Amino acid sequence: MTALSAARDLFTDLTGHESEGTWSAPGRVNLIGEHTDYNEGYVLPFAIQQRTYASAALRDDDRIRVASTFADEPVEVALSELDRLFPSNGDSRVPEWSAYVLGVAWALRADPSTGSGTRFRGVDIAIASDVPVGAGLSSSAAIEGAVASALNQLWGLDLDSVTLAQVGRRAENEAVGAPTGIMDQMASMLGRPDAATFLDCRTLETRSVPTGFTAEGLEVLVIDTQVKHSHSTGGYRERRAACEQGAELLGIRSLRDADVSDLPRAAELMDDVTFRRVRHVVTENQRVLDTVAALAERGPRAIGDLLVASHASMRDDFEISVPELDLAVETALANGAVGARMTGGGFGGAAIALIEHDAVEAVSDAVTRAFSDAGFAAPHIFTVRPSEGPRRDV
Ligand code: ADP
Numbered sequence: 001m002t003a004l005s006a007a008r009d010l011f012t013d014l015t016g017h018e019s020e021g022t023w024s025a026p027g028r029v030n031l032i033g034e035h036t037d038y039n040e041g042y043v044l045p046f047a048i049q050q051r052t053y054a055s056a057a058l059r060d061d062d063r064i065r066v067a068s069t070f071a072d073e074p075v076e077v078a079l080s081e082l083d084r085l086f087p088s089n090g091d092s093r094v095p096e097w098s099a100y101v102l103g104v105a106w107a108l109r110a111d112p113s114t115g116s117g118t119r120f121r122g123v124d125i126a127i128a129s130d131v132p133v134g135a136g137l138s139s140s141a142a143i144e145g146a147v148a149s150a151l152n153q154l155w156g157l158d159l160d161s162v163t164l165a166q167v168g169r170r171a172e173n174e175a176v177g178a179p180t181g182i183m184d185q186m187a188s189m190l191g192r193p194d195a196a197t198f199l200d201c202r203t204l205e206t207r208s209v210p211t212g213f214t215a216e217g218l219e220v221l222v223i224d225t226q227v228k229h230s231h232s233t234g235g236y237r238e239r240r241a242a243c244e245q246g247a248e249l250l251g252i253r254s255l256r257d258a259d260v261s262d263l264p265r266a267a268e269l270m271d272d273v274t275f276r277r278v279r280h281v282v283t284e285n286q287r288v289l290d291t292v293a294a295l296a297e298r299g300p301r302a303i304g305d306l307l308v309a310s311h312a313s314m315r316d317d318f319e320i321s322v323p324e325l326d327l328a329v330e331t332a333l334a335n336g337a338v339g340a341r342m343t344g345g346g347f348g349g350a351a352i353a354l355i356e357h358d359a360v361e362a363v364s365d366a367v368t369r370a371f372s373d374a375g376f377a378a379p380h381i382f383t384v385r386p387s388e389g390p391r392r393d394v
């Protein structure tokens with residue numbers, strides 16, 4: 001069964017009648033630009049074909065009820081209770097998954113652009129998804145985007161995609177309590193077929209960048225190592241602190257304000273570890289800009305070296321890779337990949353490889369074999385395609 005029909009069926013099970021409509025939003029993968037977001041730099045993610053679906057209909061009262069194929073029980077609250085639940089005080093009084101949905105409803109009601117004349121009626125929402133959860137493909141932005149799109153229409157709000165992305169981020173930060181940036185929501189909400197979204201994390205300026213993957217017969221393979229290291233949170237905090245310290249020593253607001261010509265000075269101003277953290281961010285920002293230029297001027301086969309350099313920088317300078325990710329990248333490259341790199345925050349998670357359409361099976365088999373030979377758990381391997389943003393499906 002497709003996730004679309006699963007959402008519609010779940011809605012009928014929940015309410016005994018059909019939904020008014022089904023809205024969906026995609027997950028995303030980051031093509032290049034890692035740990036640049038909180039340094040006010042550049043990222044280049046794309047929305048993928050795996051999506052989360054929200055079947056919904058207005059109710060006659062002011063209650064909001066949400067169900068997901070992901071959860072055993074539906075959750076129901078009065079709309080007026082949302083302001084007491086969120087911003088979350090930490091000892092969350094609703095199951096965490098439901099905070100992604102209820103948090104979007106709360107953030108929409110709180111948004112200054114949803115004028116005081118809006119009447120927010122109660123609503124039933126049923127969720128199903130084919131975005132793998134926790135694999136670094138942002139199932140969280142997908143669920144936020146699907147719900148935001150549904151409520152935007154059912155409540156007659158007419159908010160644009162960027163505002164809906166900000167609503168999703170607010171839900172995730174303040175209702176769920178996850179301190180994430182805006183990249184995931186922007187990538188999901190601004191997705192276009194066969195294009196990536198360039199995002200300037202300082203100005204929030206965005207540009208759709210055609211990838212040409214499909215036209216050139218290329219595929220992006222995701223190799224989810226299923227590795228999740230316990231020190232990922234601490235490691236993330238340390239990297240952020242090192243970047244802030246590096247910026248301070250350079251006398252700039254953030255590492256966004258440095259470029260490669262500042263690196264010799266940086267080397268003299270700071271210890272070796274801090275310098276290498278700085279060098280990763282500064283060179284990674286440049287690689288994002290170079291990738292955008294290469295895609296426009298020379299096509300997708302020209303970005304392979306940039307992906308490989310990005311991986312080396314994360315492995316050697318930022319030190320956030322793990323043996324499983326290195327093996328995935330090396331094996332993909334040894335089997336003809338145009339380029340490959342780990343993607344996401346690091347310390348586990350997934351790698352991506354840009355490969356010829358005809359090589360999907362061979363590369364997948366080679367990676368599976370290499371993992372088995374190394375004694376690693378079997379990776380989860382599948383392809384993703386740059387795809388469209390939110391839409392109404394039914
Ligand atoms: P990801 O990298 O997939 O975004 P996150 O930890 O940011 O990982 O978000 C995953 C969380 O989002 C899940 O643990 C769950 O709480 C929520 N979520 C995602 N998809 C669904 C879904 N289909 N139904 C209910 N909750 C979901």
Ligand code: MG
Nearest residue numbers: 138139140141
């Ligand atoms: Mg997420």
